[in-house]
Amino acid sequence: MSQKWLLPLLGYVAFSVAILSVPAMVGDNVFLLNKYARYLALALPAVALALCWGQAGILNLGQGFSFGIGAYAIAMHLKLVASASNPGGLPDFMGWNNVGALPWFWEPFHSLGFAVLAGIGVPVLLASLLGWFMFRARIAGVFVAIITLAMLVVGNLLVVDQQRYTGGLNGMTDLAWLNVLGLQIDPYSRAFYYLTAGSLIAVLMAGFVLVRSKFGLILQAIRGNPERVRYFGYDVARYQSVAFATSAGVAGIGGMLYAMVLEFASPTFMAVPLSLAFVIWCAVGGRQSLLAAAIGAVVVNAIQGSLSEAFLDTAQLLVGGIFVLVVLFLPRGLGGLVEDTATRLHGAGARLRRGREAVEKSVDLPVKRGEVAK
Amino acid sequence: MSAILDLKGLEVSFDGFKAVSGLDLSVGEGELLCLLGANGAGKSTTLDLICGKTLPTAGTIRFRDRDITEVHEFRRARLGIGRKFQVPTVFRELTVEQNLEVARSEYPGVLSTLRRLGVRRCDRLEEVLELVGLTSKRRAQASELSHGETQWLEIAMLVMQDSQLILMDEPTAGMTIAETSRTCELFNRLRGRHTLVVVEHDMSFVREIAERITVMHQGQVLAEGGVTDIENNEAVREAYLGSRGIAHA
Numbered sequence: 001m002s003q004k005w006l007l008p009l010l011g012y013v014a015f016s017v018a019i020l021s022v023p024a025m026v027g028d029n030v031f032l033l034n035k036y037a038r039y040l041a042l043a044l045p046a047v048a049l050a051l052c053w054g055q056a057g058i059l060n061l062g063q064g065f066s067f068g069i070g071a072y073a074i075a076m077h078l079k080l081v082a083s084a085s086n087p088g089g090l091p092d093f094m095g096w097n098n099v100g101a102l103p104w105f106w107e108p109f110h111s112l113g114f115a116v117l118a119g120i121g122v123p124v125l126l127a128s129l130l131g132w133f134m135f136r137a138r139i140a141g142v143f144v145a146i147i148t149l150a151m152l153v154v155g156n157l158l159v160v161d162q163q164r165y166t167g168g169l170n171g172m173t174d175l176a177w178l179n180v181l182g183l184q185i186d187p188y189s190r191a192f193y194y195l196t197a198g199s200l201i202a203v204l205m206a207g208f209v210l211v212r213s214k215f216g217l218i219l220q221a222i223r224g225n226p227e228r229v230r231y232f233g234y235d236v237a238r239y240q241s242v243a244f245a246t247s248a249g250v251a252g253i254g255g256m257l258y259a260m261v262l263e264f265a266s267p268t269f270m271a272v273p274l275s276l277a278f279v280i281w282c283a284v285g286g287r288q289s290l291l292a293a294a295i296g297a298v299v300v301n302a303i304q305g306s307l308s309e310a311f312l313d314t315a316q317l318l319v320g321g322i323f324v325l326v327v328l329f330l331p332r333g334l335g336g337l338v339e340d341t342a343t344r345l346h347g348a349g350a351r352l353r354r355g356r357e358a359v360e361k362s363v364d365l366p367v368k369r370g371e372v373a374k
Numbered sequence: 375m376s377a378i379l380d381l382k383g384l385e386v387s388f389d390g391f392k393a394v395s396g397l398d399l400s401v402g403e404g405e406l407l408c409l410l411g412a413n414g415a416g417k418s419t420t421l422d423l424i425c426g427k428t429l430p431t432a433g434t435i436r437f438r439d440r441d442i443t444e445v446h447e448f449r450r451a452r453l454g455i456g457r458k459f460q461v462p463t464v465f466r467e468l469t470v471e472q473n474l475e476v477a478r479s480e481y482p483g484v485l486s487t488l489r490r491l492g493v494r495r496c497d498r499l500e501e502v503l504e505l506v507g508l509t510s511k512r513r514a515q516a517s518e519l520s521h522g523e524t525q526w527l528e529i530a531m532l533v534m535q536d537s538q539l540i541l542m543d544e545p546t547a548g549m550t551i552a553e554t555s556r557t558c559e560l561f562n563r564l565r566g567r568h569t570l571v572v573v574e575h576d577m578s579f580v581r582e583i584a585e586r587i588t589v590m591h592q593g594q595v596l597a598e599g600g601v602t603d604i605e606n607n608e609a610v611r612e613a614y615l616g617s618r619g620i621a622h623a
């Protein structure tokens with residue numbers, strides 16, 4: 001393994017070890033554990049964004065679309081489980097909206113496997129479709145941002161509008177706990193925390209390999225100059241679509257975990273502010289690295305969390321301020337700062353070594369003492 | 375010599391302005407053809423037509439006995455057409471090695487690139503780095519290279535791509551004399567293995583490498599022939615050499 005792999009890999013491993021050791025540190029404080037699980041769930045859409053924006057240069061302002069679909073997919077399953085004892089097994093909000101029988105598209109969500117598959121598969125499918133149209137037409141840059149944002153708004157409106165099937169503005173509340181092979185997973189438990197941390201670690205590790213594969217390299221090349229890549233024989237639109245769809249799948253996983261950790265799904269998951277927040281977290285951490293984006297999400301959420309306990313409304317303001325400062329002074333985010341510092345230290349070390357060598361060489365000069373003075 | 379590339383009656387107009395009009399051109403397999411012409415004669419546009427960047431409004435393009443007039447750019451690249459741009463175009467944020475890895479595109483599908491590493495060391499990579507003298511800068515970011523080195527990197531990428539037909543748009547533009555003569559050597563090593571179409575303004579360079587020259591004027595072929603034929607051609611002198619002065623180049 002080359003050095004270029006080693007250092008970043010150490011970073012990923014350190015982060016994994018750190019988040020896995022959180023339960024041991026917080027002890028019995030299940031509220032804290034739940035809070036940290038929430039931060040980790042929110043790291044997933046930031047990682048997803050680092051993948052498509054940071055790597056391939058596709059700025060998706062509507063990441064909440066995929067995130068929301070993931071959340072609703074798992075929420076539908078958990079709602080059905082919670083409603084098992086209702087007449088007809090009908091979710092409560094359907095009863096309030098005079099829905100007589102369970103709609104056909106709700107039926108398969110009795111199966112957890114189906115729900116999980118849908119939570120990842122539907123975002124992937126829709127993103128592939130949208131990506132195909134966008135990237136075939138060579139839409140790029142700010143236009144992609146606008147289209148994805150529009151997609152998000154449409155998704156949000158649809159969810160709010162179709163109250164009979166989605167719970168409308170209230171969303172889906174009173175969800176059951178996740179039940180895996182007869183095991184109830186309380187969102188305030190270590191098991192749930194590990195599920196979230198494990199998902200994040202798995203995604204990060206897969207991402208680590210992906211970014212360093214030739215596929216990742218082609219994405220970076222496309223970010224720099226799609227035209228040039230095309231003349232080497234790569235189907236640029238396909239690469240972009242795959243990156244966009246993979247990113248959507250990761251956001252879907254994040255959405256599922258987020259709905260479980262909060263025990264509800266709400267249209268706010270698909271609202272514009274949250275999707276913009278994803279972008280902020282990703283940019284603060286550093287979009288060029290998946291790990292940096294994850295750390296950015298956790299750090300910003302932690303700051304916001306602790307500030308809002310103290311000052312409530314001013315928290316948003318402060319986070320906004322941090323973002324502006326980062327964009328102005330650290331265009332590559334905190335991750336970029338760390339990287340630059342490491343390079344500088346390395347460079348300084350190398351200069352020092354070179355200097356020492358030079359001094360040693362000069363000592364060897366075949367010039368006798370006193371000769372120079374003449 | 376059988377023709378690998380055959381252009382017939384090509385025409386392109388930009389907002390009514392005909393950049394290329396009624397162009398016929400044939401390039402033999404393994405040949406090195408120099409394309410000359412004054413500024414705006416339509417040389418770059420001709421290369422754009424061959425690699426698919428621009429679609430013709432009329433005419434046909436045949437490559438290896440296949441009509442590729444309507445074929446998508448990336449498919450043309452897969453068929454064996456490589457292109458170096460007039461403004462050196464490399465991936466500035468990637469290292470020299472990574473640039474060359476992108477260029478190595480014998481398996482350009484998503485599934486195959488997923489299974490490969492970002493940079494694979496191999497004899498071929500070493501060979502190409504050596505060829506353009508960038509071995510010591512392999513880890514450098516392309517943005518740190520000098521102008522001449524950037525030109526070489528792009529040329530190296532085309533060698534790495536190993537296309538049958540390589541289109542070079544002003545490969546020595548902005549190079550020092552020493553760099554240009556080095557590029558000369560490089561081209562002499564490429565000839566035979568690849569078919570080359572080279573757009574160039576530097577006459578001493580053209581004299582050094584050219585077997586056959588095609589001179590373009592106002593989107594058409596004005597003259598074709600060997601170096602001395604062209605230098606002694608009256609029409610060429612008037613249309614092109616008068617404007618740039620071939621004699622002192």
Ligand SMILES: Nc1ncnc2c1ncn2[C@@H]1O[C@H](COP(=O)(O)OP(=O)(O)OP(=O)(O)O)[C@@H](O)[C@H]1O
Nearest residue numbers: 388392393411412413414415416417418419420460
């Ligand atoms: N995309 C475009 N839109 C409009 N006009 C164009 C376009 N591309 C080229 N032209 C025009 O077509 C003509 C031919 O341009 P081309 O770039 O092919 O010339 P050239 O022979 O390569 O010249 P040079 O030696 O300056 O590179 C020029 O007059 C140019 O202004």
Ligand SMILES: [Mg+2]
Nearest residue numbers: 417418419460
């Ligand atoms: Mg030109």
